[in-house]
Amino acid sequence: MAQASQDSQASSSSSYSLSASAASSESCADRADSATAASFASAHLDEATRTVLRYQAHADATADAPTRARVLSIEGSDPIGGAGTMADMKAFTAHGVFGYAAMTCVCAQNTQGVTDIVNMEPAFLRAQLDSVADDGRIDSMKIGMLGTSQIVDCVRDWLQALLDDYARRGLPRPWVVIDPVMYAKSGDSLLTPDAEEELRTILPLADIITPNVPELAALVHADAAPTTWDGAVLMARRVAEELGVIVYAKAGMFALSGAENSDDSPAVAGPAPAGADAARTRGTGANPAPACDDALIIPAAVLDRLADAEKATGGIVVNSAPAPTRTDLASRPGTAADADTATRVITLPGRRVATVNVHGTGDSLSASLAALRPQYASWEETARAAKDWMTGAIAAADGLHVGHGHGPIDFMWMAPPTARTFTDDYWTQVRGVRERIREMPFIQRMLDGTLDLLDFSFYLHQDDLYLTDYSSLLALASVRADTLHDRTFFAHAAAGGVDAEVSFHGQWFVEHGFSPEPQTMSTVTAAYIGHEHRVADSGSYAQLAAVVMPCFWLYGAIGLDIMKQAADRRLDLDSHPYGAWIRQYSDTSFNTSVARELAVCNRLAREGSRANYDAMMDAALISSEHEYLFFNQGIDRPALVR
Numbered sequence: 001m002a003q004a005s006q007d008s009q010a011s012s013s014s015s016y017s018l019s020a021s022a023a024s025s026e027s028c029a030d031r032a033d034s035a036t037a038a039s040f041a042s043a044h045l046d047e048a049t050r051t052v053l054r055y056q057a058h059a060d061a062t063a064d065a066p067t068r069a070r071v072l073s074i075e076g077s078d079p080i081g082g083a084g085t086m087a088d089m090k091a092f093t094a095h096g097v098f099g100y101a102a103m104t105c106v107c108a109q110n111t112q113g114v115t116d117i118v119n120m121e122p123a124f125l126r127a128q129l130d131s132v133a134d135d136g137r138i139d140s141m142k143i144g145m146l147g148t149s150q151i152v153d154c155v156r157d158w159l160q161a162l163l164d165d166y167a168r169r170g171l172p173r174p175w176v177v178i179d180p181v182m183y184a185k186s187g188d189s190l191l192t193p194d195a196e197e198e199l200r201t202i203l204p205l206a207d208i209i210t211p212n213v214p215e216l217a218a219l220v221h222a223d224a225a226p227t228t229w230d231g232a233v234l235m236a237r238r239v240a241e242e243l244g245v246i247v248y249a250k251a252g253m254f255a256l257s258g259a260e261n262s263d264d265s266p267a268v269a270g271p272a273p274a275g276a277d278a279a280r281t282r283g284t285g286a287n288p289a290p291a292c293d294d295a296l297i298i299p300a301a302v303l304d305r306l307a308d309a310e311k312a313t314g315g316i317v318v319n320s321a322p323a324p325t326r327t328d329l330a331s332r333p334g335t336a337a338d339a340d341t342a343t344r345v346i347t348l349p350g351r352r353v354a355t356v357n358v359h360g361t362g363d364s365l366s367a368s369l370a371a372l373r374p375q376y377a378s379w380e381e382t383a384r385a386a387k388d389w390m391t392g393a394i395a396a397a398d399g400l401h402v403g404h405g406h407g408p409i410d411f412m413w414m415a416p417p418t419a420r421t422f423t424d425d426y427w428t429q430v431r432g433v434r435e436r437i438r439e440m441p442f443i444q445r446m447l448d449g450t451l452d453l454l455d456f457s458f459y460l461h462q463d464d465l466y467l468t469d470y471s472s473l474l475a476l477a478s479v480r481a482d483t484l485h486d487r488t489f490f491a492h493a494a495a496g497g498v499d500a501e502v503s504f505h506g507q508w509f510v511e512h513g514f515s516p517e518p519q520t521m522s523t524v525t526a527a528y529i530g531h532e533h534r535v536a537d538s539g540s541y542a543q544l545a546a547v548v549m550p551c552f553w554l555y556g557a558i559g560l561d562i563m564k565q566a567a568d569r570r571l572d573l574d575s576h577p578y579g580a581w582i583r584q585y586s587d588t589s590f591n592t593s594v595a596r597e598l599a600v601c602n603r604l605a606r607e608g609s610r611a612n613y614d615a616m617m618d619a620a621l622i623s624s625e626h627e628y629l630f631f632n633q634g635i636d637r638p639a640l641v642r
């Protein structure tokens with residue numbers, strides 16, 4: 001059965017199932033052209049040119065393809081929303097595919113355990129599966145918890161019939177990912193003991209299976225689960241070779257126990273980069289983090305079929321990006337070859353996230369593989385993409401606060417958070433900066449009237465230099481604004497506010513006997529302006545809006561705070577040396593602009609990606625540190641720029 005299913009996959013020669021479905025509507029003349037092109041290409045063209053031709057053929061063949069792959073989940077439910085069907089649908093949506101779902105059982109479970117399971121009558125499950133298959137084309141599927149041997153039989157028979165039917169009708173074979181679910185993270189059993197043997201009968205129908213470490217042990221009838229990663233990979237190789245399917249071996253069990261599974265990674269837990277970047281920075285020396293590498297094990301039988309498929313089409317696999325060949329895989333870093341069996345073991349690097357919130361990680365990974373395979377050219381690329389996505393989703397899990405046991409992962413980690421706004425988050429994160437500014441000697445001495453006028457005039461001169469430049473940044477924000485509202489807001493801010501402030505400073509200089517002439521810029525002022533310009537030059541409009549925000553908000557907030565402190569101390573502003581300035585600073589009309597700027601930032605943070613949100617936050621937080629240094633320079637005089 002294994003041989004037949006894999007061969008039918010190979011003969012469709014499809015790395016993109018969507019593309020192959022479009023190809024089935026190709027005219028005979030087109031097919032003849034492709035065949036001629038193929039033999040011409042294999043005879044005359046170099047590899048790069050043939051690759052370009054593959055791209056052209058793929059583009060032509062997918063011209064009428066649907067916008068999204070259609071992916072089926074066959075799973076049990078999880079009302080807490082972290083595993084099973086619910087995990088699959090969330091992962092499908094996160095990966096941009098359209099999800100179908102047939103339920104094998106309904107589970108009463110949460111992050112702490114499984115309390116009850118109602119299995120579907122096999123006949124009713126079959127009715128669900130037929131409902132999908134009769135009405136919708138399936139490009140890819142993920143099969144998870146099957147529960148009982150009757151359900152295993154039902155799904156296996158349906159799947160075999162579907163694959164036969166697709167083959168008969170010349171339709172591309174759907175990608176099949178099977179997660180041989182036996183146990184939940186909580187330790188609860190999700191498969192009746194008598195069904196373990198039955199489960200083996202469906203696995204050869206898969207392209208790829210994703211057992212965790214205890215499931216690997218069960219599949220090879222080992223008495224105990226391996227205690228080392230090398231032992232797990234060895235077992236995974238046995239399973240791959242016996243079943244003739246690719247095995248994705250998962251290291252989650254070792255991650256949960258805190259063990260490293262890779263020799264080459266430093267054992268220091270540094271501040272880990274978030275998400276996909278985390279996986280990629282390993283081995284570069286940046287942000288060393290403990291490893292959680294997975295492995296993709298491709299048995300020789302599968303490699304041979306992939307290579308044969310390529311040979312059969314003379315190197316042009318119509319509707320397909322190049323499939324990996326033996327030499328291809330063997331020459332890649334992280335690929336180990338075994339002289340005896342020629343099985344390939346590909347390391348999928350990742351970093352370990354220190355969390356207990358891994359409910360549904362196995363489901364999410366297998367669903368991701370099914371969703372991503374139609375979008376990538378090979379299982380290797382698919383697996384790397386799925387692994388990176390999983391690391392990001394696990395890294396964001398602790399923020400969810402769902403459940404008291406093993407909490408779910410954050411399927412939406414690539415989107416900005418929604419429970420709090422960007423400005424809520426920013427305000428909390430700058431609490432320390434706000435306190436430091438409030439307590440700083442410059443502000444306190446100004447309030448009690450002991451601040452040296454020279455120190456204050458130094459600060460005001462720097463403020464003038466800063467504001468002149470700042471107004472150009474606001475004007476730039478106006479030019480780059482994406483709505484008319486933002487454009488006019490920044491244009492007014494650039495013109496009005498800054499102008500008024502500078503002329504008020506000029507008045508103060510004259511009244512207090514200081515020259516209003518521009519002074520030399522300090523290194524502190526230059527550093528703040530430099531940061532804002534760097535963001536303006538290389539960042540997005542959203543980042544530009546965020547980098548100028550602290551000057552609005554922190555300045556406005558300090559003004560309110562000074563007003564409150566002055567009132568609490570019952571200061572007589574008419575006789576106070578800084579009375580006029582305190583009045584000006586406490587002018588709440590400025591808060592109209594602050595409020596509008598905050599609304600602009602929240603909109604831009606909400607509408608963009610998580611990466612945009614984080615970049616906006618970084619820009620604003622760095623500006624906030626500069627705000628502190630800026631006030632502080634009145635007293636701790638920095639060097640001047642020459």
Ligand SMILES: Nc1ncnc2c1ncn2[C@@H]1O[C@H](COP(=O)(O)OP(=O)(O)O)[C@@H](O)[C@H]1O
Nearest residue numbers: 212250251252253255292351352353361362365
């Ligand atoms: N703490 C962790 N840090 C990083 N990745 C993890 C962690 N725990 C699990 N993973 C990853 O999650 C995916 C699912 O693995 P695993 O948790 O072992 O599956 P299962 O849920 O079937 O036991 C794998 O890619 C694994 O490497």
Ligand SMILES: Cc1ncc(COP(=O)(O)O)c(N)n1
Nearest residue numbers: 076083084184185360361362
């Ligand atoms: C319906 C269903 N399917 C699978 C799992 C395994 O999830 P995990 O072991 O990752 O918690 C689960 N708990 N529930």
